Amino acid sequence: MPERTMEAPHGGTGNDAPGAATPPVAVGPELARAFRDVLPADLVITDEVGRRSYECDGLTGFRQIPALVVLPRDADEVAACVRVCARHGVPFVARGAGTGLSGGAMPVADGVVISLQKLRRILEIDVENRRAVLEPGVYNLEISKAAAPYGLYYAPDPSSQQVCTIGGNVAENSGGAHCLKYGFTTNHVLEMEVVLADGSVVTLGGPTGEQAGPDLRGLFIGSEGTLGICTKVTVRLLQTPETVRTVLADFPSIEAAGDTVGDIVDAAIIPAAVEMMDSLSMEASEAATGAGLTVDAPAALIIELDGPADEVEAEFSHLTAICERHGATRMHVPAEAEERQKVWKGRKAAFAAVGRISPDYIVQDGVVPRTRLAEVLTRIAEMGRDAGLRVANVFHAGDGNLHPLVLYSEAAGEHDAAEKLSTDIAELCVELGGSLSGEHGIGTDKACSMPRMFSSDDLAVMHRVRHAFDPDDRCNPGKVFPTPRLCGERPGPYRPHPLEEAGVIERL
Amino acid sequence: MTDTITPRSLDELRDAVIDRPGTIRIAGAGTAHDWAGTPEPADTVLDTTGLSGIVTHNPGDMTVEVWAGTPFGALQTDLGEHHQRVAVDPARAAEGATLGGLFATADAGPRSLQYGSLRDLVIGATIVLADGTVARSGGHVIKNVAGYDLTKLLHGAQGTLGVLARLVLRLHPTPQVTATVAASCERSAMAGLARRVADSPVEPTAVEWHAGRLLSLLEGSESGAEARARRLAEILGSDAAVLAPDDATQAWEAHAAAVRARSDDRAVFRFGVTPSELPRVLDALESATGVTASPRTGVATVALPADADVVATAHRRVAEAGGTSTLRQRPAGAALPAFGPAPASATVLRAVAASLDPDQRFGRGRLAPWLPLPDQTGQPTGVSA
Numbered sequence: 001m002p003e004r005t006m007e008a009p010h011g012g013t014g015n016d017a018p019g020a021a022t023p024p025v026a027v028g029p030e031l032a033r034a035f036r037d038v039l040p041a042d043l044v045i046t047d048e049v050g051r052r053s054y055e056c057d058g059l060t061g062f063r064q065i066p067a068l069v070v071l072p073r074d075a076d077e078v079a080a081c082v083r084v085c086a087r088h089g090v091p092f093v094a095r096g097a098g099t100g101l102s103g104g105a106m107p108v109a110d111g112v113v114i115s116l117q118k119l120r121r122i123l124e125i126d127v128e129n130r131r132a133v134l135e136p137g138v139y140n141l142e143i144s145k146a147a148a149p150y151g152l153y154y155a156p157d158p159s160s161q162q163v164c165t166i167g168g169n170v171a172e173n174s175g176g177a178h179c180l181k182y183g184f185t186t187n188h189v190l191e192m193e194v195v196l197a198d199g200s201v202v203t204l205g206g207p208t209g210e211q212a213g214p215d216l217r218g219l220f221i222g223s224e225g226t227l228g229i230c231t232k233v234t235v236r237l238l239q240t241p242e243t244v245r246t247v248l249a250d251f252p253s254i255e256a257a258g259d260t261v262g263d264i265v266d267a268a269i270i271p272a273a274v275e276m277m278d279s280l281s282m283e284a285s286e287a288a289t290g291a292g293l294t295v296d297a298p299a300a301l302i303i304e305l306d307g308p309a310d311e312v313e314a315e316f317s318h319l320t321a322i323c324e325r326h327g328a329t330r331m332h333v334p335a336e337a338e339e340r341q342k343v344w345k346g347r348k349a350a351f352a353a354v355g356r357i358s359p360d361y362i363v364q365d366g367v368v369p370r371t372r373l374a375e376v377l378t379r380i381a382e383m384g385r386d387a388g389l390r391v392a393n394v395f396h397a398g399d400g401n402l403h404p405l406v407l408y409s410e411a412a413g414e415h416d417a418a419e420k421l422s423t424d425i426a427e428l429c430v431e432l433g434g435s436l437s438g439e440h441g442i443g444t445d446k447a448c449s450m451p452r453m454f455s456s457d458d459l460a461v462m463h464r465v466r467h468a469f470d471p472d473d474r475c476n477p478g479k480v481f482p483t484p485r486l487c488g489e490r491p492g493p494y495r496p497h498p499l500e501e502a503g504v505i506e507r508l
Numbered sequence: 509m510t511d512t513i514t515p516r517s518l519d520e521l522r523d524a525v526i527d528r529p530g531t532i533r534i535a536g537a538g539t540a541h542d543w544a545g546t547p548e549p550a551d552t553v554l555d556t557t558g559l560s561g562i563v564t565h566n567p568g569d570m571t572v573e574v575w576a577g578t579p580f581g582a583l584q585t586d587l588g589e590h591h592q593r594v595a596v597d598p599a600r601a602a603e604g605a606t607l608g609g610l611f612a613t614a615d616a617g618p619r620s621l622q623y624g625s626l627r628d629l630v631i632g633a634t635i636v637l638a639d640g641t642v643a644r645s646g647g648h649v650i651k652n653v654a655g656y657d658l659t660k661l662l663h664g665a666q667g668t669l670g671v672l673a674r675l676v677l678r679l680h681p682t683p684q685v686t687a688t689v690a691a692s693c694e695r696s697a698m699a700g701l702a703r704r705v706a707d708s709p710v711e712p713t714a715v716e717w718h719a720g721r722l723l724s725l726l727e728g729s730e731s732g733a734e735a736r737a738r739r740l741a742e743i744l745g746s747d748a749a750v751l752a753p754d755d756a757t758q759a760w761e762a763h764a765a766a767v768r769a770r771s772d773d774r775a776v777f778r779f780g781v782t783p784s785e786l787p788r789v790l791d792a793l794e795s796a797t798g799v800t801a802s803p804r805t806g807v808a809t810v811a812l813p814a815d816a817d818v819v820a821t822a823h824r825r826v827a828e829a830g831g832t833s834t835l836r837q838r839p840a841g842a843a844l845p846a847f848g849p850a851p852a853s854a855t856v857l858r859a860v861a862a863s864l865d866p867d868q869r870f871g872r873g874r875l876a877p878w879l880p881l882p883d884q885t886g887q888p889t890g891v892s893a
């Protein structure tokens with residue numbers, strides 16, 4: 001897990017944190033036996049050391065040791081495991097690679113973790129039809145690697161793509177730097193096989209975008225493991241673009257960089273990617289990667305165009321002219337693929353690199369309408385000053401998706417202030433007309449902020465739909481939706497309005 | 509007795525749903541009134557065309573919120589003033605179809621090759637449920653994973669499950685230039701030729717076969733799109749040429765006209781299969797006429813004799829090839845099967861319908877038999893939530 005250096009605790013506030021390790025009730029040997037009837041004994045993990053390695057995802061502050069972990073090897077075994085859970089009335093949590101950053105794959109107390117790690121086959125690379133059929137445990141980057149010999153690739157590219165699974169991507173509707181032009185997981189998944197809470201198996205979606213009946217596929221994508229377990233995915237593959245042109249441009253201010261993005265949009269150019277970094281994140285990343293970032297520039301943009309050569313060349317000169325007009329102080333145009341990779345490494349390694357300039361940090365994920373980027377960054381800077389904490393910014397500027405990194409020192413007792421600042425930033429995004437999350441999901445982390453974005457009626461309707469799939473709350477319970485158990489214990493801004501809460505909680 | 513009501517605000521819409529007892533048929537401009545399942549007679553027709561116009565348009569954010577009853581063509585005209593568009597092109601738009609109607613019927617046109625359908629462009633919605641609940645999902649930003657993407661449920665719901673009040677859409681810039689390359693080609697040769705288009709680097713927005721020609725649409729900048737069109741014509745060889753602008757317009761209009769054609773004795777059948785299955789399935793539909801086909805997406809629209817056996821056989825043939833099919837416009841009164849065999853996921857559909865509209869007030873019959881009519885005793889069908 002090269003990129004996952006999130007040793008910083010996030011979310012836990014000592015013993016009263018919702019995720020604090022409470023030792024699970026010893027599972028009856030009966031349940032373990034029932035799983036051993038459908039799986040070889042070594043694929044049913046009951047010992048504490050084994051179970052402990054599944055206690056959290058990338059958001060390490062939320063922990064819960066599961067009652068049992070099972071490692072099915074194919075879709076039939078997944079369905080058999082789910083049926084065992086159904087028979088015993090036990091909740092379960094699907095788990096891909098555990099790189100999620102919202103506590104989505106955190107186990108539930110007395111529940112089972114169903115790991116998809118052994119479902120790792122690429123079932124088909126269908127060149128003629130430009131699609132790939134995958135088991136859910138296939139790593140995102142493996143898809144593009146398998147497709148590359150045919151001049152094809154899989155577009156959504158989360159920064160964690162070497163280590164996250166396509167099943168996790170489906171559950172989170174993951175995005176990546178190139179999603180501005182190409183869209184998110186939901187735009188690339190055609191068809192899925194899903195095991196429902198009762199162990200039955202259905203196919204959602206179809207071989208084309210053509211739909212007969214409601215888009216159940218689209219509903220499932222991004223549902224964070226709460227509607228079932230995906231056991232097979234068919235994704236679209238795209239042709240590798242003829243030309244790729246990238247520029248790394250430094251700007252005298254964040255505003256100048258932001259205005260540049262606005263003018264690019266106004267010029268009807270849709271870049272494959274537009275990423276922004278501020279000086280703090282560049283300082284960290286440069287120390288870690290030597291990617292060639294200018295550490296004392298207030299802001300930099302990495303802009304990439306791809307497509308047919310005739311189109312890209314014309315747009316690229318337009319693009320660099322726009323950068324110049326906004327006072328770009330340096331423009332670096334990598335000449336070869338290798339050099340381009342280096343620039344991207346500087347961007348993609350930013351989260352982890354922040355560990356070099358701060359003992360602890362929190363990765364936040366929020367979205368604002370793109371035209372409010374400058375405003376939100378000014379507000380974040382002010383909030384950071386008030387809290388006495390530094391905030392580094394790395395983000396997908398093209399679609400307004402921010403990743404503020406709140407830097408703090410656990411040892412200096414700054415944890416709670418950092419936690420509060422981070423939450424306030426996500427909720428500020430909602431206030432500015434945006435969203436609590438652009439790609440990391442709600443999970444356990446932000447469930448209590450959901451009432452900031454949605455009314456109790458909105459949430460109640462989502463709940464009705466959830467119960468249509470999973471009437472007994474067995475799939476990943478306690479995630480996405482605010483629960484009294486989780487949020488009742490949370491201090492400060494997490495607490496939803498009591499009236500709103502009443503409307504929601506009735507249905508839980 | 510059917511009564512028509514035309515609400516003009518969200519409050520009026522919600523009140524209409526709460527105040528009217530009984531069943532409701534949701535109607536937009538009526539351009540797809542005879543698509544999918546035949547609706548049961550309803551107590552009330554809820555006409556959405558009073559909910560019309562742009563709610564907010566932020567050109568800089570490239571998003572727009574629109575009332576669902578807005579005619580799609582009018583919306584495109586308004587957005588065009590800002591050099592923006594909703595990047596879908598369903599044939600019915602020319603007949604005055606509303607945005608909500610296009611969404612509910614999951615309609616899409618040739619540009620779906622590049623942009624997908626409305627499900628790929630919608631980023632939020634406000635819906636009204638049968639019990640009067642007003643619910644929002646998604647939001648105003650293109651990137652957003654907070655909560656379920658409930659809006660997707662209404663895409664293809666054919667006027668069941670809930671009423672769309674407002675939709676928020678992602679916009680794209682209007683291309684400076686569009687150019688079309690036409691290559692004459694028998695239907696049997698379209699797959700191979702389309703593969704050559706796809707394997708070339710020109711990145712077409714649409715590739716469609718109609719009336720003995722393969723049409724490729726190139727969109728982009730002034731210099732870029734034309735250069736790409738010339739390049740493609742060269743790659744495809746002597747039978748291909750870049751069409752003059754008027755000829756291109758005519759070719760695409762003829763294509764759209766075939767898709768929306770109505771006749772007295774034929775029904776329009778729309779299906780999608782993997783591209784490699786498409787030629788085989790088309791060949792098997794022996795009585796098909798008026799064929800338009802997208803050899804790279806695998807979606808085709810054909811006219812079949814309005815005969816229940818012929819249509820049922822066509823549905824079955826598509827299902828055997830792993831695809832999906834829906835019957836569209838048909839002669840008035842023709843009793844023809846709307847869908848193929850119910851997939852396993854119909855159980856989920858029924859459970860979702862039971863949770864959102866337990867009495868099946870909205871669009872009764874539209875998704876039948878996948879969503880069966882409530883039984884004699886008036887009990888809702890499906891699993892109770």
Ligand SMILES: Cc1cc2nc3c(=O)[nH]c(=O)nc-3n(C[C@H](O)[C@H](O)[C@H](O)COP(=O)(O)OP(=O)(O)OC[C@H]3O[C@@H](n4cnc5c(N)ncnc54)[C@H](O)[C@@H]3O)c2cc1C
Binds near residue numbers: 057100166177225440
């Ligand atoms: C350094 C770093 C960078 C990241 N960058 C990005 C980024 O750029 N973009 C982005 O979108 N995300 C990013 N992430 C977040 C994370 O990698 C994604 O959310 C990813 O999709 C999670 O995949 P996973 O296999 O690790 O899933 P897990 O963490 O194991 O699970 C995530 C959720 O999915 C559910 N789940 C997993 N598999 C299935 C299945 N088969 N069926 C049903 N539900 C399932 C789980 O129950 C859980 O709720 C980053 C994470 C890290 C650590």
